[in-house]
Amino acid sequence: MLQRTLNSKQIAEMESRYRARLVSSLSGFKSANLVGTIDAKGQPNLAIVSSVTHLGSNPPLLSFISRPNSVQRHTLENILQTGVFSLNSVEAAFTSLAHQTSARYPRQQSEFEAVGLTAQFEHGFAAPFVQESRVKIALRLIEHHTIKANNTEMVIGQIEQIHLPDEIIKPDGYLDIESLDWVTISGLDSYHVTQRLYRLQYAKPDQPLQPLSVCGDKATWNN
Amino acid sequence: MLQRTLNSKQIAEMESRYRARLVSSLSGFKSANLVGTIDAKGQPNLAIVSSVTHLGSNPPLLSFISRPNSVQRHTLENILQTGVFSLNSVEAAFTSLAHQTSARYPRQQSEFEAVGLTAQFEHGFAAPFVQESRVKIALRLIEHHTIKANNTEMVIGQIEQIHLPDEIIKPDGYLDIESLDWVTISGLDSYHVTQRLYRLQYAKPDQPLQPLSVCGDKATWNN
Structure with missing residues (x-):
């Protein structure tokens, strides 16, 4: 297998879309979510994001990255105006x-009307x-950070x-999010479904690892 | 399909490990990387992370989240001391x-010695x-942010x-990171391989979407 090395000068000299495809592929597989927002006048907005990250569970926090000069700018402006947003699972049945x-x-x-997805207002x-997403999360903005290096915004x-x-x-x-066919993204535009290898026990220094079933029961490596 | 609604009070009252498993499953599929660091005395450290995120490609930036009071603390301390770290793909062959x-x-x-992975020093x-990871990335720390809400650290x-x-x-x-069996994570402990549905063309407002092959050529929806 031929190994390639790319240094920072070679990366800087790449054609810009080529570089975007290559660098965005390097982080591994990404989450796939739709961010739902509304502006002060009641105009809804919907944007796919591949940067939702779990920050902690107590308090329960999720973040995503909003790029400057992108369509996600409407999303960010709406969140700063209203203080709220939703995150919704992207599933194989409606990925395109x-x-x-x-x-x-x-x-x-x-975007709901433009692409053919259904805006659902409820639960106060x-x-x-x-509506098409089987996992829907309501969030309140509690913090945001500007990344100085490239002027992106981390929204928490x-x-x-x-x-x-x-x-x-x-x-x-x-x-069991795999059972929903919740997709995962690689690069800018590739969508994938998944197949579970195993869950793994909580790791301890002096104990051999054991696999777990999807339900968290002990399993065997042959499963 | 029975739908369940959980509110913030119910989440706050969950048993702590139960809540950690549930909330950490909510972001969708996560990236899987090993962070390699070294301290000022030359002691290497290795930690799995599921929060690596692509922030931008020009300049090429990746981030990850370091939790307080976790084993990743050594990782963060080393990066603050030396200013450098590596990110390495987690592949099915050595996921456990x-x-x-x-x-x-x-x-x-x-951790390299403890778990049986090989530290590779090279390229200056x-x-x-x-060594076992087929995608290896060398990074220099350029920015970090403390998330006030839970005292985690975003390392860029x-x-x-x-x-x-x-x-x-x-x-x-x-x-094509799928061809490496680069795994993806759900929750705290579940590991998955992937199967590509399709790549999709750059979306434009008044143009029907077309699928692409793995090479970026036009494909058909039946593929």
Whole structure:
């Protein structure tokens, strides 16, 4: 297998879309979520993001990255105006509709209508959920940070509500998100479904690792 | 399908490990990387992380989240001391060894030796790479942010070198990381391989989406 080395000068000299595809592939597989927001006038907005990250569970916090000069700017402006947003699972059945939200629609155009996904307002929450998504999360903005190196914005929300299918909740709290065909992203534009290898026991220094079933029960390596 | 709603009070009252498993499952699929560092005395350290995020490609930036009071504290301290770290792909062939780095080893114990992965020093870079990982990235610390809400630290590195198999680089810059069996994580402990659905064309407002092959060529929806 031929090994290639790329240094910072070679990366800087790449054609810009080539570099974006290559560098965005380097972090490994990414999460796939739709961010639902609304502006002060009641205009809903929907954007796919591949940067949602779990920051901690007590308090329950998720973050995502908003790029400057991108369509996600409407999303960021809405969140700063209203203080709320939703995160919604991207599933194989409607992945191409979710990807289409990344087109540069004008501000007065709802991406829900443009791509054919359904805005769902309920549970006393101001931002729209995606009806087609089986996992829907309501969040309140609690903190944001500007990354000086490239002027992106890290948006941090605290979870206020979770709506999800009862059957994916396993006895120990683990959620079987693979059973929803929740997709994962590589690079800028590649979508993948998954196949579980195993869950693994909590690791301890002097104890051999054991695999677990999806329910958290002891399993064997042959499974 | 029975739908469940969980509010913030119910989340706050969950048993702590149950809540950690549930909330950490909510972001969707996560990246899987090993962070290699070294302290000022030359002691190497290795830790699995599931929070590596692509922040931008010009300059090429990746971030990860370091939790307080966790084994990753050694990692953070080393990066603040030396200013450098490596990120290395977690592949199906050695996923259980990568998971084992999350055990709380004492500071003077190298996780490389403890779990059976190989520290590789080369290319004039101070931090160790993981020899078994086919994608290895050298980064220099350029910025870090403390998340006030839970005292976690966002660590941002600029890419200085990339080492990867030539054959995964596609003509348009996309990297076929699925072909390496680079795994993805759900929750705290579940590991998955992937199967590509499709790549998708850059989305435009008034143009129907077309699928692409792994090489970025036009494909058909039946593929």
